[in-house]
Amino acid sequence: MAEIAAPRDGAGTTTLRAARTLRRRMLMVAAACVIGTLAVAGVSLVVVFEKHVLEMIGKDLDLRWADLARDLRLDADGDPTIAQEARDSRYRTPRSGAYWQISENGAPVLLSPSLDGRPLDLGQAGPARSTGAWFEIETPEGHELYVVERDVAVGRPDGRSRYRLAVALDHAQVAQARGAFVWDMAVVLGLIALVLVAAAAFQLRVTLQPLARLRDELSAIREGRQARFRSAVPAEVAPLAHDLNRLLDGQEQLVRKARERAGALAHGLKTPIAILTAEQRRLEADGQAEVAKRVREQVAAIQTHVERELARARAHGAATALGAYVDASATAERLVRVMSRMPRGEDLAWRCEAPAGLMLRMDPDDFGEILGNLLDNARKWASGSVTLRCEAVGQSVRVTVEDDGPGFGSNASPPSLTAGDRESSAGLGLVIVQDILAAYGASLWIDRAATNGVVSFVVPGAAAGAGRAGAAAAEARDGAPLSGGWRLASERTPSV
Missing domain, CATH: 3.30.450 (Beta-Lactamase)
Known part of the structure; x- marks a missing residue:
């Protein structure tokens, strides 16, 4: 049985099992009808043959008796x-x-x-x-x-x-004649069955071509080569194509409206947060430090949640980023240049290892959000150097950000926003990264055993200029596959 990977709400995919293809099912039905019809025809012919043979036997006996008489x-x-x-x-x-x-x-x-x-x-x-x-x-x-x-x-x-x-x-003699007739008839009917089944297969091939075109166009939409179904299809299939186009239109509208509402929310909260911040400063100036501290903590919590929800609203995810590809090498080089001009970034040695033309199946905004947060985290914690590495691993691409700062420690835990877990912007950045990757069915992996900072994730992609040799070299350099010795971390603590 064939297995089909279908999108599932959230991370991962749902596997659908298809007992057989539509073409195979229709061909099996056609073959069964042909064989059944020819079998009935064969039995009928044998009965008719025996009837005529017996009539001939009767006439032959009459002639023989007349000759004898x-x-x-x-x-x-x-x-x-x-x-x-x-x-x-x-x-x-x-x-x-x-x-x-x-x-x-x-x-x-x-x-x-x-x-x-x-x-x-x-x-x-x-x-x-x-x-x-x-x-x-x-x-x-x-x-x-x-x-x-x-x-x-x-x-x-x-x-x-x-x-x-x-x-x-x-x-x-009659039995021999009947057996010879049945054998010859079986050969002829078998040849007829083969011809009819072949004709049915050809008919199915021609009939199902519109569905094959729809499948090809769906692949083109998923890969970004076209936006909607455009080819002319038969009247029986046209409603399906129209409904799929309306579904894609509705999905785009929902995403656009969600982003507009998120932007409106952020803009609407900007003034109240600014007022609360001003009140907090006034309280500090009036000597009410304890009250000012509580206000500052609540304002920080509000800002944290707002920033996270805005990042999640901006993320496309695998379900809405159909056909989206991003040039990993170009985006990585651009972000490295930006980070090198930020505070502390000018004092670090930045290295970008990404082969030209390395493509990821991800929305460019989502990839920029992920990579920007990881590089910003490395910029804040690195002692002297940061390395960004993009490499092909089979049909996927692994992105690794490594710095020479303190490691995440063996007691690392998954990113979260519960009280006391994360209060720094770096922790929020990792949480945002994890949320975006989850929308693509991926996860952020952090090396808890390394003495320096190493974070990595794997997403589907098409590598140009990096094949199996590049993947093998990457495995040899890192020393272990992604599945072993890694776990999520919410904050970085110096390793002892």
Whole structure:
């Protein structure tokens, strides 16, 4: 069974199981219909064939009986004899399958050489025999015979004598003819079935082409090569394409409205926060330090939550960033230049290791938000150098930010905004990064064993100029895969 990865709300994907493709299912139904129809046709043909064969057997027996009756004579002694040799040579071959027998008063008086001296046990004449119709008997050897038995009068000098003439044919000949017919018919019907199934497959291929075009266009939308479904499709499929276009339009409108509301919220809270900050300073000036501290803490909490929700509202995520790609190397170099001109950034040695043309399947704004927060965190904690590394790992891209500042420590915990966990802007930045990555089904990984600061994440991408060799080199340099020895951290504490 095929597995299909479908988006799931939040991080990760949901795996859908498809028992079989639509093309295969329709082809199986068509093949079953063809085989069933031809099977019924074959059985019907066999029945019709047997009916006609039996009719021919009956006519053949009638002709044979008429020939035998015409050739029946009486010799000089008044005994019955055949005037001329039978035309069918099988009458002269013992047990050949063609027989005749002449009886008088129920006793056989003359037999064909093919009976080899053993007369047929015809029993008493029944209704079928009295009408002249053929009937079946079974010989002691187990052979079935078709028999026609009728009376005939032959003249004598002293009057006419009545004899009973019987002509028989072996059923095995009919069975052989039937078997040969069934075999030949099976071969012909099999060839017809193959032709019909091939025609059905071709018909399905032509019929399902519009769905294949829709699938290709959906891939193009996901990869950013087009924005909507554009190709002409049959009337039966057109509503699906229109509904998908409306769904994409509605999704864009929802995202745009959400961002507009987030911006309006931030703008609306700016003035109250500024007023509260001014009041906090006035309280400090009036000597009410304790009250001013509580106000400052609450204002900081409000600012923290507002900044986080604004960052989450700005994030596109995998569900809304269909077709979005970002040039990781260009974005990384641009952000490194920006960070190097910020406070403390001028005193650090910045190094960017990203091959040209390395692409990520991520919205450019989201990638900039993630990388900006990680580099800003490294700028605040680094002692002398910061390294940004982007490298291909199979079909994905791993981004690592490393600095020579203190490590995160072995007691690191996932980023959160609960009381006492994070109060610095660096901690909020890591939480924002984790929220954005979660929208893409990824996670932020932090090396808790390193004595310096190392953070990393992996997202889908298409690397140019970096293949398996680059991925192997990255694994060798880091010493371990991403899945081992890593965990999330909310704040950095010097490692002992």
